Amino acid sequence: MTAPLPDPVVPGPVLVIGCGLIGTSVALGLRDLGVQVHLRDARPSNVELAASLGAGTADPVAAPALVVVAVPPAAVVDTARAALAEFPSAVVTDVASVKGSVSGTLTDPRFVGGHPMAGKERSGPMAASALLFEGRAWAVVPTDGTDPGAIALVEQVATALGSVVRRMDAASHDRAVALVSHVPHLVSALTAGLLTQADGDDLALAGQGLRDVIRIAGSDRGLWVDIIGSNAGQVGDILDDLAVRLDDLRSAVRSADGSVAEHLDRGRAGVARVPGKHGEQPAALASVFVSIDDTPGELSRLFAAIGDAGVNIEDMRIDHELGRLVGVVEVVVQAGVAEHLHTALIERGWAAFR
Template identity: 45%
Template sequence: MRTAAVVGAGLIGTSVALALSRRGVLVHLIDTDADAVRTAVALGGGVDCAPEQPVDIAVLAVPPSSIGRVLAEHQRRGLAHTYTDVASVKHEPELAVLDAAPDPTSFVGGHPMAGGERSGPLAACANLFEGRTWVLTTCSHTSRETLNRALAVVAMCGAVPVVMEATAHDRAVALVSHAPHVVAALMAARLEHAPEEASRLAGQGVRDMTRIAGGDPGLWGDILEANATAVADVLAEFADDLATTVTALRSLAEVDAAKRAEEMTRVIDLLGRGNAGRARLPGKPGAAGGALVPVVIGDRPGELARLFAAVHETGINVEDVSIDHSTGRPSGLVELVVSTDTAGLLADRLLAANWTVQRIRPVYPTATARPYGGPERETPARLSVPG
């Protein structure tokens, strides 16, 4: 692949452009927002001019409701030989493509499972898709050449391709992406008028839960509209569980000990189901559990870099890292996840370098975590590209 066009210079579109440009592809950036294009070009995402002849592939980074119209416009102008998109909803755009596009055979739906709470080209990065799943939704009209070119884009972006049917994709993302965003927004909305003392007590847990609620409301409104039924189905089940839990919690304040014990069983069961559900999420490829090494760092410039340099000197691989720092406190906590057999060595080396290390704790791998009171779960088989 030598040439490409990216229509839409936002977070995802610019990240695609940066990744392809890094691999030597000449990328033409197109957007009605001239400032966004100029920013993407300045970042190294490509050039701000129309191609003189059809490019190999055009990536449509526009809202789901615009896919059919934008594809039809650019196909009539002969922008590219092949087209794909990056919208997070696939069924309705596919119907719009089949209805409006002059040549549906040259289009395949796409959805990279990556993003961020910030939007716009300044939030983009070339490695945004590294190791992430990138769904391609073929239909009966999709040509093999179209699929192959889309697979080339996925490979150049460092992502892992997965081929799915559009409606199956939409049901899946309703559960693992769209409904969680609504739940995060609902929880974050509780904080809008929170007392100042409550805000001061906020720790990493509430930040983690509400992080995705910082997304663009307009874009998310478009996404939810395009996948409304599937998201509503998930939230209806959530609402049933929530209503049961509210009733159980209110009953825990009753005098009747037998009633309290009965309702506590319901609460514990829900928490256990939460453990079991989280255990089904795939962890980092190749990770096999490990231990968490908490390290206290001062709230001073360069402290985090100094810690990472100290860890680098040990030669120990860090599987994951999280940072917990409450506003106004003179220190924070960096939690390093490493393999179990190296945790003690890492702690000893850091202690010797005068770092404050708290108690090491075991971490179960996400895919095989032990649910509350239940057996270990196996990781579900990953979808793969057929044939």
């Protein structure tokens, strides 16, 4: 921290209020960019911990260029309002997951709502990382009265931290996250909840499909109670829609009139609408499956072989299996190179199949 730093791409100093996962990660990322960062938290131990991780200094700051409010959802409005008053020339932003209540209350031109679409199952400063925002969407939520320079600064910070900025209004944001995040989380929890009554023997038949559907239901519930609570209107509306569709599906299943197919078709259409990797529309991808021993170094050998074949991996999955020390790795590649990869792996002695 005493080495000369390059010219910062983001003006400072920046004050981060709230040294949890998100605040400390913002601070670490800005420090890596050479920005002077000051830290504040209602719990002094959080500041001390974040400072010891290299996230910045606990010293007070007189005139920050930017204040990042990263406190729990319920405290955002009061904290941001106090910061606007305390620092009359600073831009103030927040990172809360729901924006309607924030943007509706904080009408100062220097306030810009924000929401980085990043998180982890662990929370707190120890879980923080300068890389947390790498490649994630960062919603920037101004109002009509927000100062354009303030918007530009917040977008500059989000971009500098590796995020892709998505500018939108608060209502659009809250509807969007209800649809792509909050309701899927609740659906996942409901589906997982059905398993609590199951026989253990029933669960022995569980495959990867079930595991994917319920994965997010395993995450920390405290934060999610707050998130759902502060977006109850949008979430409730979509759940109402879901309930209507579920009723229709129940009739379809029992009537055996073929209308289950319509629900499945609608599902496929929805899947096709979700952007793929790199934000583009889903590419034509294909999978090559490879059987491997579940021992250290096997994946290393496999990936070396794939690299030798000159093939870039778009995605991959290790299939969980039952009672055997062998695994099947699904390697997802551009469709045009799948056959080449399949052949190349077999030539190199791998049990590859398509």
